[in-house]
Amino acid sequence: xxxxxxxxxxxxxxxxxxxxxxxxxxxxxxxxxxxxxxxxxxxxxxxxxxxxxxxxxxxxxxxxxxxxxxxxxxxxxxxxxxxxxxxxxxxxxxxxxxxxxxxxxxxxxxxxxxxxxxxxxxxxxxxxxxxxxxxxxxxxxxxxxxxxxxxxxxxxxxxxxxxxxxxxxxxxxxxxxxxxxxxxxxxxxxxxxxxxxxxxxxxxxxxxxxxxxxxxxxxxxxxxxxxxxxxxxxxxxxxxxxxxxxxxxxxxxxxxxxxxxxxxxxxxxxxxxxxxxxxxxxxxxxxxxxxxxxxxxxxxxxxxxxxxxxxxxxxxxxxxxxxxxxxxxxxxxxxxxxxxxxxxxxxxxxxxxxxxxxxxxxxxxxxxxxxxxxxxxxxxxxxxxxxx
Amino acid sequence: xxxxxxxxxxxxxxxxxxxxxxxxxxxxxxxxxxxxxxxxxxxxxxxxxxxxxxxxxxxxxxxxxxxxxxxxxxxxxxxxxxxxxxxxxxxxxxxxxxxxxxxxxxxxxxxxxxxxxxxxxxxxxxxxxxxxxxxxxxxxxxxxxxxxxxxxxxxxxxxxxxxxxxxxxxxxxxxxxxxxxxxxxxxxxxxxxxxxxxxxxxxxxxxxxxxxxxxxxxxxxxxxxxxxxxxxxxxxxxxxxxxxxxxxxxxxxxxxxxxxxxxxxxxxxxxxxxxxxxxxxxxxxxxxxxxxxxxxxxxxxxxxxxxxxxxxxxxxxxxxxxxxxxxxxxxxxxxxxxxxxxxxxxxxxxxxxxxxxxxxxxxxxxxxxxxxxxxxxxxxxxxxxxxx
Numbered sequence: 001x002x003x004x005x006x007x008x009x010x011x012x013x014x015x016x017x018x019x020x021x022x023x024x025x026x027x028x029x030x031x032x033x034x035x036x037x038x039x040x041x042x043x044x045x046x047x048x049x050x051x052x053x054x055x056x057x058x059x060x061x062x063x064x065x066x067x068x069x070x071x072x073x074x075x076x077x078x079x080x081x082x083x084x085x086x087x088x089x090x091x092x093x094x095x096x097x098x099x100x101x102x103x104x105x106x107x108x109x110x111x112x113x114x115x116x117x118x119x120x121x122x123x124x125x126x127x128x129x130x131x132x133x134x135x136x137x138x139x140x141x142x143x144x145x146x147x148x149x150x151x152x153x154x155x156x157x158x159x160x161x162x163x164x165x166x167x168x169x170x171x172x173x174x175x176x177x178x179x180x181x182x183x184x185x186x187x188x189x190x191x192x193x194x195x196x197x198x199x200x201x202x203x204x205x206x207x208x209x210x211x212x213x214x215x216x217x218x219x220x221x222x223x224x225x226x227x228x229x230x231x232x233x234x235x236x237x238x239x240x241x242x243x244x245x246x247x248x249x250x251x252x253x254x255x256x257x258x259x260x261x262x263x264x265x266x267x268x269x270x271x272x273x274x275x276x277x278x279x280x281x282x283x284x285x286x287x288x289x290x291x292x293x294x295x296x297x298x299x300x301x302x303x304x305x306x307x308x309x310x311x312x313x314x315x316x317x318x319x320x321x322x323x324x325x326x327x328x329x330x331x332x333x334x335x336x337x338x339x340x341x342x343x344x345x346x347x348x349x350x351x352x353x354x355x356x357x358x359x360x361x362x363x364x365x366x367x368x369x370x371x372x373x374x375x376x377x378x379x380x381x382x383x384x385x386x387x388x
Numbered sequence: 389x390x391x392x393x394x395x396x397x398x399x400x401x402x403x404x405x406x407x408x409x410x411x412x413x414x415x416x417x418x419x420x421x422x423x424x425x426x427x428x429x430x431x432x433x434x435x436x437x438x439x440x441x442x443x444x445x446x447x448x449x450x451x452x453x454x455x456x457x458x459x460x461x462x463x464x465x466x467x468x469x470x471x472x473x474x475x476x477x478x479x480x481x482x483x484x485x486x487x488x489x490x491x492x493x494x495x496x497x498x499x500x501x502x503x504x505x506x507x508x509x510x511x512x513x514x515x516x517x518x519x520x521x522x523x524x525x526x527x528x529x530x531x532x533x534x535x536x537x538x539x540x541x542x543x544x545x546x547x548x549x550x551x552x553x554x555x556x557x558x559x560x561x562x563x564x565x566x567x568x569x570x571x572x573x574x575x576x577x578x579x580x581x582x583x584x585x586x587x588x589x590x591x592x593x594x595x596x597x598x599x600x601x602x603x604x605x606x607x608x609x610x611x612x613x614x615x616x617x618x619x620x621x622x623x624x625x626x627x628x629x630x631x632x633x634x635x636x637x638x639x640x641x642x643x644x645x646x647x648x649x650x651x652x653x654x655x656x657x658x659x660x661x662x663x664x665x666x667x668x669x670x671x672x673x674x675x676x677x678x679x680x681x682x683x684x685x686x687x688x689x690x691x692x693x694x695x696x697x698x699x700x701x702x703x704x705x706x707x708x709x710x711x712x713x714x715x716x717x718x719x720x721x722x723x724x725x726x727x728x729x730x731x732x733x734x735x736x737x738x739x740x741x742x743x744x745x746x747x748x749x750x751x752x753x754x755x756x757x758x759x760x761x762x763x764x765x766x767x768x769x770x771x772x773x774x775x776x
Binding site: 003004005015020048056060061063066069070101113116130137139227239242244260270271273 | 391392393395396397398399402403404405408411412415431435436441444445448449451452453454455456457458489490492496500501502503504507517518521522525526527585588589590615627628629630631632639641642645647648649651652653654655656657658659660661
C-alpha cells in the first residue's frame, strides 16, 4: 500500500460489521456444500409479502422509475403519518415524515443534521453496531451506556441523567432493541423524555423493530415526546430489507437541515420501493404481516426455553425483534471463538457479542430466529450435541 | 426553534440542491394547471428500458427481496468488470467493483475512506453541486478549480499542478461533466494522471455520464491510471435513476476501508435494482440504450443552435451528458432571478448557475435536454417570445 491511498484516520475507529463477516463465512461454507442453519442474519427469512411485491411490480410496469422528491413520495409520507394516528393515536404531520434509504439513511440524516465535532451522543451497550460509527462519522463522540439484565437491558432515566454532560446533544434509544429484544417500559420512557426535554437534549428513538413486539405494549417515543426524532424502517415488520427503505419523523426545527442533507447525500430514496410500500399499510397486508409476527413469536417460544435448557444464560425474556442475546460464559471465555466453533463444528451461524459493543461482548452471542421452526429445532439438536 | 435542535455547525455550509427547489416550484406550477417545459431535471425522461424493468419484475416474482452482501451481488460485480473489458479494453477485477446506492453512495464511500479533517480535494467550478458538500461532510476542504470555455470547461494538468498543496489528497474530475457536458481530452487526462501518480494524490473520476458521449472517444480514467477511483452510475446512460444504483471501481488498497464503510453506512444496495441491472449489459439492452443516446444527440443538435440564436453564449460545443451550460449575461445580471422569470413568465424550468459553484454562477443557466424534441421546440418558442 502506498500513502496515495492511506485511509483517513477515522477508519481505524470503524469496525467491520461482524455479522456481515459471519454471514460471508457461512455463505462460503454453504456454497461449499455444508448445511448451515442461519441464525446470524438480522432480516426476516420471509420474502416480501405478496401485496407489497405486486404493488412494486405494478409501479415498474407503469414506469415509476424516475427520482421522487428528496423527502419521498407525498402519498407515502401521508400514509406513514396516518399509520401513527391509527396504530398509536399520535398526531404526526406528513411534512415531518422523511422517507429514507433504509433506517441507515434516516440515522445518517438525523445525526449529520444535529451532531458536530465533540458533541456527545449516549448509546446503549450492547446496541446496534453501526450507531457508534454513525456518530463518529459525524465527528461526534459516542458515549456508552452499559445496560444489563438488571434493568431489562434498557437504560433508566437515572442512569441517563448521571451520564449527561454539557456536551451531550442526543440520547439514542432502541425499543425493541437489537441484540436483546428488550422493550423499554412506557413509564421509564416518559421519565427519560421529560428529563431530556428539560435538559435540551434530543431524543432519537430507533423503532425499526416496531410491530414485532410479543407481549409489551407498542409505544412510540412520539407519545412521550412530540419532538422525538424517530427512526423507523420498512425492513423488519414490513419485511422489505432488500428494498432499502426507511423513514424518520423529524421535529419542525430540523426539517430544513434534514431536507438539505437528503438532497445532497441521497437525491431521493428508491422509487419502486416507495410505490411498493404504499401497499404495506392496507388492511389485508397488515393482517398478513401480523401473521408473520405471530410466527416470530412462536419461534421465540420454541428457541428461548431450548437455549436456556442447553445452559445459555438468558435472564430476561426478550419481548420483541427476532433476537435472543444469550450469555455463553458457561461454554467459552471468548464468544467470537465460540461463534466460529459453532459455525465450523455444528454448522450453526450466530453473531458474536463483539458487534454490539465491548460491555458484554465476550460473554454473549446473538441468535436470530429468522429461520423456520424446523431449522431452529435442527440448530438446537446440533448445539446440544456440540455443547453437551 | 430551541437550542435542543440547534443544527450542527456544518449545516451553514451545506447549500440546498437548488435544482431540487426549482423542480419543486415547477411541479407546484404544473400541479396548479400551468404547462411547464421541464429542462431543469438531471435525469432521462425515458422510463427505464423494458428489458431492465422485466428483469426487475422477474427478480421480485422470484423473491429476491433480501439483503445482498454489502459490496453487491457477485454476478453484478462480474458483469460490470466485464463491461470495462469489452467497452474500454481495460482490465478490472470484479473484487474492485463496489455496487452502491447510486453514484452518491459511491462518492460517499470513496471520500469517507480517504479524506479526513483538513485534507484538500480539488474540484472543478462549475461542477456537480453535491461534491463539495460530500468533501465538507468528510471534514475535508473543497478547493475550487475554476474552469472556463478557454480550456473546454475542463482543468489542465498545469492548472492542477499549480493548485496542489501538501494537503491535497484527491482531485475529482468529471467527464462528461455536469453542467457543461465537457469531455476531457484523452492526452490531457493522461498528463493529469501521471502528475497525480507522481505526487501521490488520488484521482477520483466521476464517469456517471459515460455512454452519453456524442463526438469524443469515451475514455475511462482507468485507461490512464489503473489506480483511479472511478464513480459510475446506472442512472444516466442505463436510465435507472429512481432505482438508486451506482458503482465504484476502487484500488486494492482502499477495498477494505470501503467495505467496512459500506457495511456500516448502507448495509447493502437495493436488491431488486441489482437484479434488474444484470439485464443492462445484454446486447439487446445496450442497443436500445444506444438508440436513446442517439436521441439525446439529436436533441442537443436541435437545442444548441437555437439557444445560440437566441443570444445565449455557448462558445464550446458540449460533447456529452444532456446539458447545455449557457451564458445568459446578455439577458440578466443574476441567473437565479432569470431562472425564476423563465419559469414564471414562460413556463420554462432551467437550473440557475448557483448550483454549480460561485465562479460562473451569476451569468449561466443549465438547460437539460431531458424532454422531447417537440417540447424543446416549444421551450425555444417561448424563450424567443420572452427574450426577444
